[in-house]
Amino acid sequence: MADFTEIIAPLISLDTRLGRAQTAEALTHAGFTISPETLATKATRGGGPPFSIWGRRAVYTWGDALAWAQGRLAVPQPTARRRTAAASSKAA
Incomplete structure (x- = not known):
């Protein structure tokens, strides 16, 4: 049986x-x-992708879930830059 990426991923629409x-x-x-x-856990505590309820099941729209995941990406910052920014905000 073929896996998800071979069959489903190319066919999945954002809706x-x-x-x-x-x-x-x-x-x-x-x-x-x-x-x-x-x-x-994120559905009950918050912070997860938007979802709807159908009966007793959570239903996610692929486009919303993907946008949520992409929105959580962050550009890494060097540790020294973070420390400098934190120190300057505490001094202000």
């Missing part, structure tokens, strides 16, 4: 609705490693 496990799998294959359990 496609996915269950929690499918969303976690799709995000992981897109380079954003996350488990269904982490998505469940």
